[in-house]
Amino acid sequence: PADTRDAAQARARRLPAPVTDVARLCMCDLLVAQCDINCCCDPDCGAEDFSLFTSCSVPVVTGDSQLCSQKAAVYSLDVEANPPERIFQLIDQVNPSVFCIRSTNYKQALYLKSPEIPTPENFDRLLDEFGGAAFSAEPDSWNLDTDAPNPPDANETHRYEHGVPVHTEDAFLRLPSPVVSSWCSDANPAGFLVNQATKCIRSVSVEKCDSIQALSMLFYINSSILAVPKSSQLVNISVRSVAVQSLDGTRTLLNSSDVLRLPMVVDELCLNAVLGVNYHITHTDTGEIIEAAAAFVLGAISKEALSIEQSFEISFTQENTQPVPLSGNPGYVVGLPVRAGFRPQGYPSPAGFLSNKHSQLTILQSTSTQDCLAAQGARAPVLFGYNMISGCKLRITAATKCQPLAQTLLDVLKGQSFPEYVASFGNSQAQAVLDWVPITQLHVSEQMISTTLQSSCQIPVSLGIEVKWTKYGSLVNPQARIVNVTATITSTALKQPPSGRERFIPVTSSVVFTDISSPAEPGYKAWPTINIKLPFDFFYPFV
Amino acid sequence: SSQLSSLPLQILLYVNGIYYIFYFLATLAMIIYKSQVFSYPDDLLAPDLAVLLLMGILEVPRLYLGFKGNLTEAEAPLGLSLGLTVGSVVLCVYLLLWQTYVLWADMLLNAVLLSAYGLESGLKVMAIAAFVS
Numbered sequence: 001p002a003d004t005r006d007a008a009q010a011r012a013r014r015l016p017a018p019v020t021d022v023a024r025l026c027m028c029d030l031l032v033a034q035c036d037i038n039c040c041c042d043p044d045c046g047a048e049d050f051s052l053f054t055s056c057s058v059p060v061v062t063g064d065s066q067l068c069s070q071k072a073a074v075y076s077l078d079v080e081a082n083p084p085e086r087i088f089q090l091i092d093q094v095n096p097s098v099f100c101i102r103s104t105n106y107k108q109a110l111y112l113k114s115p116e117i118p119t120p121e122n123f124d125r126l127l128d129e130f131g132g133a134a135f136s137a138e139p140d141s142w143n144l145d146t147d148a149p150n151p152p153d154a155n156e157t158h159r160y161e162h163g164v165p166v167h168t169e170d171a172f173l174r175l176p177s178p179v180v181s182s183w184c185s186d187a188n189p190a191g192f193l194v195n196q197a198t199k200c201i202r203s204v205s206v207e208k209c210d211s212i213q214a215l216s217m218l219f220y221i222n223s224s225i226l227a228v229p230k231s232s233q234l235v236n237i238s239v240r241s242v243a244v245q246s247l248d249g250t251r252t253l254l255n256s257s258d259v260l261r262l263p264m265v266v267d268e269l270c271l272n273a274v275l276g277v278n279y280h281i282t283h284t285d286t287g288e289i290i291e292a293a294a295a296f297v298l299g300a301i302s303k304e305a306l307s308i309e310q311s312f313e314i315s316f317t318q319e320n321t322q323p324v325p326l327s328g329n330p331g332y333v334v335g336l337p338v339r340a341g342f343r344p345q346g347y348p349s350p351a352g353f354l355s356n357k358h359s360q361l362t363i364l365q366s367t368s369t370q371d372c373l374a375a376q377g378a379r380a381p382v383l384f385g386y387n388m389i390s391g392c393k394l395r396i397t398a399a400t401k402c403q404p405l406a407q408t409l410l411d412v413l414k415g416q417s418f419p420e421y422v423a424s425f426g427n428s429q430a431q432a433v434l435d436w437v438p439i440t441q442l443h444v445s446e447q448m449i450s451t452t453l454q455s456s457c458q459i460p461v462s463l464g465i466e467v468k469w470t471k472y473g474s475l476v477n478p479q480a481r482i483v484n485v486t487a488t489i490t491s492t493a494l495k496q497p498p499s500g501r502e503r504f505i506p507v508t509s510s511v512v513f514t515d516i517s518s519p520a521e522p523g524y525k526a527w528p529t530i531n532i533k534l535p536f537d538f539f540y541p542f543v
Numbered sequence: 544s545s546q547l548s549s550l551p552l553q554i555l556l557y558v559n560g561i562y563y564i565f566y567f568l569a570t571l572a573m574i575i576y577k578s579q580v581f582s583y584p585d586d587l588l589a590p591d592l593a594v595l596l597l598m599g600i601l602e603v604p605r606l607y608l609g610f611k612g613n614l615t616e617a618e619a620p621l622g623l624s625l626g627l628t629v630g631s632v633v634l635c636v637y638l639l640l641w642q643t644y645v646l647w648a649d650m651l652l653n654a655v656l657l658s659a660y661g662l663e664s665g666l667k668v669m670a671i672a673a674f675v676s
Binding site: 066068097098099100101102103104105106108109 | 573576580581582584587640641642643644645646647648649650651
């Protein structure tokens with residue numbers, strides 16, 4: 001009935017009474033019902049366990065040493081005896097100081113306070129007192145102090161800083177992204193200067209497709225962005241381009257991007273559903289957003305589709321600059337693409353090197369078909385620090401001609417525009433010519449001794465790019481710097497199979513990053529010298 | 544002998560006065576030390592300080608009346624001083640037994656003061672008996 005339940009609740013609300021008897025206290029008794037090693041006060045240990053101990057981890061258990069006389073439990077091991085046994089003594093410890101405590105009328109003086117058990121009545125008060133990051137005796141005074149400097153700051157020029165969510169009229173600029181699973185969550189704000197690209201899955205149904213907000217263009221452009229946080233200056237999101245993707249995947253760019261295309265249901269298909277949004281935000285160098293544009297990919301959803309994959313991207317560029325993504329500042333960051341460029345005609349030229357998004361260092365990307373001739377065009381960027389190897393298989397028959405094949409293979413291995421120079425730092429400017437490292441190209445031909453040295457034609461079968469890098473700068477914050485890049489093309493003689501048969505030759509390309517940094521030498525500052533000089537006329541008038 | 548004033552009582556009162564100054568300062572210093580080193584909540588510090596101050600306030604008239612009564616051989620001031628001594632004894636016993644923290648030095652000082660009060664009370668009673676008769 002009610003009274004036993006209350007009694008049980010009252011029992012549960014009280015913590016167990018603290019143990020104060022030194023003979024029963026044991027700090028090293030951590031394992032329940034098991035003997036702790038070298039714990040002489042553990043009640044679970046027997047005589048055989050004590051004979052295996054080497055020392056006592058807790059030699060003395062006492063109460064507060066400020067008391068004038070108190071009981072102390074002393075544990076020691078008698079190693080002379082065979083087997084070693086534990087000695088337990090209860091002695092009176094005397095504090096000889098004049099200021100020792102003879103007695104105290106305040107029970108909690110020498111013990112820690114038992115904490116309050118939260119109940120429905122005192123929960124709010126306890127949450128106020130202990131719910132913050134720090135327990136303060138007077139929480140109200142802390143709040144007053146932190147509020148005071150804020151109002152003057154609000155009128156100063158606020159600006160966006162790196163990572164701060166981009167504010168819009170109602171909340172934040174949202175970039176839907178997968179959170180725990182792959183389903184889209186609309187609560188991910190876009191951070192200023194944080195370039196992100198996310199892909200997530202959204203569940204759709206064709207019947208309700210015009211009512212699902214996340215499928216319509218309006219959802220992504222209707223709330224304007226605030227130019228600076230907490231201001232009233234608005235920047236409208238304009239539609240830069242609209243591409244329409246058909247059911248089989250082909251995309252067509254529409255000519256006019258002014259018309260807002262909303263999702264509509266037409267013969268069991270949902271048209272104009274948003275499949276991807278690409279935001280471009282232009283900002284000034286003082287952290288103010290001046291322009292925002294969005295490029296859409298709209299697509300059609302068929303009746304059987306229960307979910308679609310949406311992809312979102314956001315990128316920030318400073319006004320009046322060409323967006324060249326840095327691969328590190330200044331040293332290369334592992335995982336970012338190696339920047340490369342060309343020396344334009346008429347070098348030395350004042351403009352320096354040509355480096356843009358199309359002049360990257362790339363290697364062949366393996367495809368599922370593994371056919372070298374069919375895979376032309378698929379290339380992967382070389383990322384700093386990631387050794388990569390890829391390849392394909394080349395099919396040769398008796399009818400293949402050597403010379404065009406060699407040229408095709410060279411294109412497959414090196415790509416359409418193989419760069420000539422690589423940036424040595426991740427943030428090398430195109431104008432700084434000394435910051436760019438030339439790519440050394442080597443040609444090696446495999447000549448097997450047994451084959452006849454006839455001048456058969458050579459076809460390139462492997463491209464190996466070796467990037468040598470070193471650690472540069474200070475000992476505690478070394479920056480990666482590319483020192484040397486060598487591209488080695490290995491050719492072999494083409495051995496054509498007899499007619500009617502075909503052979504497969506493997507073609508590989510690889511990138512290897514080698515660390516050639518010399519061991520760091522710490523430099524120490526010179527010891528300060530004591531410079532004592534007597535004044536000029538110290539010994540006047542004797543000198 | 545025509546002189547009824549008690550010389551031992553006079554000496555004792557004089558020494559008591561000097562000792563009490565030392566006792567008051569020492570006990571105050573020890574209360575300050577205790578409040579810094581140990582956990583001494585405000586609602587326990589206040590009664591201890593109040594008792595010490597009350598004792599100090601009582602001591603001045605007590606000693607004055609004792610001096611005056613002994614020198615003028617009048618039993619009324621001496622009797623009043625005896626009454627105040629009872630109050631001081633009670634406060635001294637409080638500081639000896641029921642303080643929040645009783646240090647060894649506290650015990651020593653209070654024991655000496657208590658024995659001085661006891662001796663004084665005995666001498667005062669004898670002096671009153673001598674004056675009355």
